[in-house]
Amino acid sequence: MADEFDIIHRYFAPLTRGDKAAFGLTDDAASIPTRAGFEHVVTTDAIVQGVHFLEDERPENIAHRLCGSNLSDLAAMGARPLGFTLAAAWQKGTGAAFIEAFATGLGEWVDDFDFPLLGGDTVTTPGPMMFSLTAIGEVEAGKALTRGGAKPGDTVYVSGTIGDGALGLLAAQGNLDGLSDKDADYLKGRFRRPSPRVSTGASLVGTASACIDISDGLVQDLGHIAAASGVSVRIKSDRIPLSKAARAALEADPSLLETILTGGDDYELAFTSLEEPEVGDAPLIVIGEVTEGAGVSVTGPDGEAMQLRSGGFNHFAGT
Amino acid sequence: MADEFDIIHRYFAPLTRGDKAAFGLTDDAASIPTRAGFEHVVTTDAIVQGVHFLEDERPENIAHRLCGSNLSDLAAMGARPLGFTLAAAWQKGTGAAFIEAFATGLGEWVDDFDFPLLGGDTVTTPGPMMFSLTAIGEVEAGKALTRGGAKPGDTVYVSGTIGDGALGLLAAQGNLDGLSDKDADYLKGRFRRPSPRVSTGASLVGTASACIDISDGLVQDLGHIAAASGVSVRIKSDRIPLSKAARAALEADPSLLETILTGGDDYELAFTSLEEPEVGDAPLIVIGEVTEGAGVSVTGPDGEAMQLRSGGFNHFAGT
Numbered sequence: 001m002a003d004e005f006d007i008i009h010r011y012f013a014p015l016t017r018g019d020k021a022a023f024g025l026t027d028d029a030a031s032i033p034t035r036a037g038f039e040h041v042v043t044t045d046a047i048v049q050g051v052h053f054l055e056d057e058r059p060e061n062i063a064h065r066l067c068g069s070n071l072s073d074l075a076a077m078g079a080r081p082l083g084f085t086l087a088a089a090w091q092k093g094t095g096a097a098f099i100e101a102f103a104t105g106l107g108e109w110v111d112d113f114d115f116p117l118l119g120g121d122t123v124t125t126p127g128p129m130m131f132s133l134t135a136i137g138e139v140e141a142g143k144a145l146t147r148g149g150a151k152p153g154d155t156v157y158v159s160g161t162i163g164d165g166a167l168g169l170l171a172a173q174g175n176l177d178g179l180s181d182k183d184a185d186y187l188k189g190r191f192r193r194p195s196p197r198v199s200t201g202a203s204l205v206g207t208a209s210a211c212i213d214i215s216d217g218l219v220q221d222l223g224h225i226a227a228a229s230g231v232s233v234r235i236k237s238d239r240i241p242l243s244k245a246a247r248a249a250l251e252a253d254p255s256l257l258e259t260i261l262t263g264g265d266d267y268e269l270a271f272t273s274l275e276e277p278e279v280g281d282a283p284l285i286v287i288g289e290v291t292e293g294a295g296v297s298v299t300g301p302d303g304e305a306m307q308l309r310s311g312g313f314n315h316f317a318g319t
Numbered sequence: 320m321a322d323e324f325d326i327i328h329r330y331f332a333p334l335t336r337g338d339k340a341a342f343g344l345t346d347d348a349a350s351i352p353t354r355a356g357f358e359h360v361v362t363t364d365a366i367v368q369g370v371h372f373l374e375d376e377r378p379e380n381i382a383h384r385l386c387g388s389n390l391s392d393l394a395a396m397g398a399r400p401l402g403f404t405l406a407a408a409w410q411k412g413t414g415a416a417f418i419e420a421f422a423t424g425l426g427e428w429v430d431d432f433d434f435p436l437l438g439g440d441t442v443t444t445p446g447p448m449m450f451s452l453t454a455i456g457e458v459e460a461g462k463a464l465t466r467g468g469a470k471p472g473d474t475v476y477v478s479g480t481i482g483d484g485a486l487g488l489l490a491a492q493g494n495l496d497g498l499s500d501k502d503a504d505y506l507k508g509r510f511r512r513p514s515p516r517v518s519t520g521a522s523l524v525g526t527a528s529a530c531i532d533i534s535d536g537l538v539q540d541l542g543h544i545a546a547a548s549g550v551s552v553r554i555k556s557d558r559i560p561l562s563k564a565a566r567a568a569l570e571a572d573p574s575l576l577e578t579i580l581t582g583g584d585d586y587e588l589a590f591t592s593l594e595e596p597e598v599g600d601a602p603l604i605v606i607g608e609v610t611e612g613a614g615v616s617v618t619g620p621d622g623e624a625m626q627l628r629s630g631g632f633n634h635f636a637g638t
Binding site for chain 2: 030034035042043044047052073074077086087088089118119124132134136144
């Protein structure tokens with residue numbers, strides 16, 4: 001295996017895109033300039049091989065998804081991405097080609113969002129690979145979107161389409177039958193390469209009363225808003241926007257509705273607002289309303305309240 | 320194993336010490352206020368069980384050392400600690416007592432440096448445990464200490480005593496003979512519970528021309544300063560400050576001088592300065608000078624240049 005300093009110099013230093021703050025990854029830490037009237041937002045996500053990504057996942061997809069999920073967390077706060085640090089534990093014997101492809105997967109976000117690598121740590125592990133990414137963004141001081149501001153009378157919205165991530169994981173595992181190759185590929189692509197709604201999040205600052213990105217599952221994540229805001233969130237399953245591929249999957253197997261509602265990995269935004277929101281990088285669809293009370297209730301296709309077996313993904317309990 | 324949300328609520332939320340920025344660990348991200356005239360500094364370190372800490376290390380020591388090494392990185396930049404995020408991958412079946420002790424180990428730093436937990440991620444892994452910590456600090460804008468400013472004519476200093484970390488690891492592994500129990504315990508304690516020189520680092524802002532914390536080993540870390548500054552660093556081994564315990568170990572086995580020079584894990588500061596520095600939380604000792612040229616040269620006890628087998632710890636090559 002290549003030398004640690006070599007790997008940093010060859011594959012990761014270019015991801016700083018020459019940002020002075022990163023000191024070319026040669027220093028103990030990166031410095032991040034601050035702007036008057038803005039505050040920094042910081043979020044950390046960790047993923048483990050075989051737990052959060054498939055054993056044989058392609059390195060560029062692992063990196064792309066990890067970085068995308070952190071950008072999604074920034075989007076949920078309404079923050080503009082500034083840069084990130086990466087902790088990477090490579091398996092012993094990991095080749096340079098793997099590491100190079102991983103860096104390429106990060107590089108797409110670096111370019112798309114002017115989101116340079118600022119620093120980090122690379123180590124080896126005798127166990128499964130693990131990566132942790134900390135993303136830093138900025139938002140107007142005091143204006144960060146949180147989960148805690150939803151009020152009775154607000155409308156509940158989601159961006160994009162829901163359920164593609166969970167259905168894509170099933171398809172990638174070979175557990176989703178009866179779909180055309182094109183639909184299956186679309187869903188797998190949505191699982192592997194999410195589209196964080198960064199511009200939508202930024203455009204919701206000052207409008208949305210509460211916001212979250214859908215990573216655990218729509219129902220569980222709306223539950224976080226309900227709990228933090230002390231309200232009840234009521235949604236209707238037939239209002240939930242589905243992609244053409246997800247609709248095809250649901251027609252083939254109506255029991256997949258629960259997967260769509262609770263499966264996670266969508267990286268769309270769910271938010272509440274009294275005012276009509278401006279559209280950013282994805283369509284915004286009304287799926288319900290906020291009332292007094294607690295928890296999340298879902299009205300199913302038959303007009304009755306649905307009983308969901310699972311509230312969403314919980315890393316300790318398993319899927 | 321306990322539920323992820325439960326663990327966060329019970330053991331980690333108290334580590335926010337009520338800091339508003341952390342939103343009680345209930346949100347997607349933390350917000351960090353900025354101050355006019357200051358910039359933020361960010362650093363990430365990762366550790367793997369069996370690689371960076373002993374298989375059976377006590378959880379409070381694992382946490383204490385991880386957090387201490389990140390504080391040491393902030394110290395090396397001259398930054399005041401603001402807060403941190405943690406990514407923790409627990410082994411399947413890790414008990415609540417372990418996690419509670421780990422949180423206790425973090426808590427000491429939280430209190431000592433007003434350094435709250437701001438967010439993070441907890442996951443499980445089928446492999447060895449791994450932790451990654453991202454520390455955020457602040458420093459006057461444009462004043463962060465770096466490795467790149469050493470100039471010929473500067474004096475080379477270190478804080479505290481050198482070599483205790485590497486000797487302590489040998490002692491903890493049972494590979495250091497001929498020491499009194501008291502000396503062995505002292506060295507083990509210095510390895511397990513380093514003292515990041517936060518106030519020394521802050522007091523060097525505006526004085527030191529280059530600064531680094533000694534994690535890879537004194538010679539290798541001075542080599543980073545030499546490379547980043549484009550200078551040669553010349554030190555004398557008999558100037559290097561040693562603890563009473565390290566002196567005893569060296570008397571018993573003079574070949575340990577190389578371990579002291581290259582062994583790492585000291586978490587003291589090494590820096591260069593033209594002016595006499597102010598003393599912070601540790602004594603400061605002159606060990607050499609900066610000249611034109613490149614690399615690090617060490618004059619040994621016999622007055623001759625030492626030939627060192629190892630430049631320090633390299634995670635990919637092993638110790």
